[in-house]
Amino acid sequence: MSGNTTTDKAITIRNLVVDYGPRRILNGINLEIPNGQIMVIMGQSGAGKSTLLRCILGLKKPTSGSIHMLGTDIATASRTDIYKARKQIGVAFQGGALFSSMTVAENIQLALHEHTNLDEKTIQIMTRIKLDMVNMLEAENLMPSELSGGMAKRAALARAIIMDPKLLFFDEPSSGLDPSTAAELDQLILTLKKGMGMTIVVVTHELDSIFKIADHIAVMKDGNLIETGTPQQIIASTNPEIQGMLNRKPRETIVDTDAHLRRLTGGF
Ligand SMILES: Nc1ncnc2c1ncn2[C@@H]1O[C@H](COP(=O)(O)OP(=O)(O)O)[C@@H](O)[C@H]1O
Ligand SMILES: [Mg+2]
Structure with missing residues (x-):
């Protein structure tokens, strides 16, 4: 990432380790989230994305490491300081969770x-x-x-x-939505960035959405951050794990049906 002064980072995460009982869930995460941009955290289910978000929000105390956000190290801050920091952030969690x-x-x-x-x-x-x-x-x-x-x-x-939070967090915003509603939500996220200058962190595994909204992408796998970069850099990545995630194409995309038939029938 370019421009490495501390002030252009909304959040700086260093060596973040999280355990649930004997299980290590986050394995030393280092991540910088730039101000005023959209950072997408992607990765398969169980990779540790929500856990990372919960740590940033002060909902889960990490085993070790630091999370600097809005002048506070959330990893070690008191409840009062976490509460103060949280007033400046907005969170839209999976499911919406409105009071019925x-x-x-x-x-x-x-x-x-x-x-x-x-x-x-x-x-x-x-x-x-x-x-x-x-x-x-x-x-x-x-x-x-x-x-x-x-x-x-x-x-x-x-x-x-x-x-009017400085920072906005989304966990799986488009899960369970039909494609056109999901696209509307993506548009809304982009409008918030432009109109309100917010730093937005989105956790999602919807590839369409990722490449529409992301300025930066962080890819997680099994509790590790395996790559960070712009969408162009992620697409160009030579890491086979990343290419595997990007190329989850359904079988219907097989285009040469004749060749496919020949493969199935052994050429007859
Ligand atoms: N409260 C919890 N207690 C024990 N294990 C948990 C808890 N929350 C998450 N985990 C485990 O941590 C791992 C990462 O979970 P999570 O952060 O929810 O992944 P993701 O959001 O990427 O799907 C999973 O293996 C999950 O089972
Ligand atoms: Mg999750």
Whole structure:
């Protein structure tokens, strides 16, 4: 990565080791996440992506190593300092996790009620601005059970950005969505980067989405970071593990059907 001053990094992770009981889950991760850009963390299921995210968010204490984010080493910080840092970040986790007994607007306003002394009218206007950003203005008074999968993700996104966070984290944003809804969500992520200058960290294994949104890609496998780079650098990687992940083509893409038939029939 270019420009290695400390200030152009939103997050710097050094030698991060995580164990669950006797099992080593992260095996010494080193990663720098640049400011104002989109970093995609990819890798097969079980690679340790969510665990890495949980450590960055201060939800899981690592065994050793450091995670510098917004002036705090999250790996060793006190609960109070982690709480302070977390106020400046937005998180949209897998599944959306909206509170089912509250309307969409009430879900989105939670942090404003909790962390500010703004009056109701201001809170309502701020909520509507965020709902508008995610194209959900008309869903303000709906209950979570009345939302489609794509709407629930967008509501979760509006909730994640209600405090104008410097950093936004997504775990598997497009999982369970149909391709066109997933593409809309990708577009929305790009808009947030451009419009709000946010640093965005996305965990996903959807290749289409990765190459549409990523400025940088970090590839994980079995608790290790096996490659980092721009999308072009990752595509050009000579690492067979990476090529294997990029070339997970379905069998239907076999184009020369005659040749394939000959292979199947032994030439007859
Ligand atoms: N709370 C936990 N307790 C024990 N093992 C866990 C826990 N969470 C995750 N793991 C294990 O850590 C490994 C990495 O999991 P995870 O970070 O969720 O991977 P990914 O998000 O890449 O699919 C997996 O083998 C998983 O079984
Ligand atoms: Mg995961």
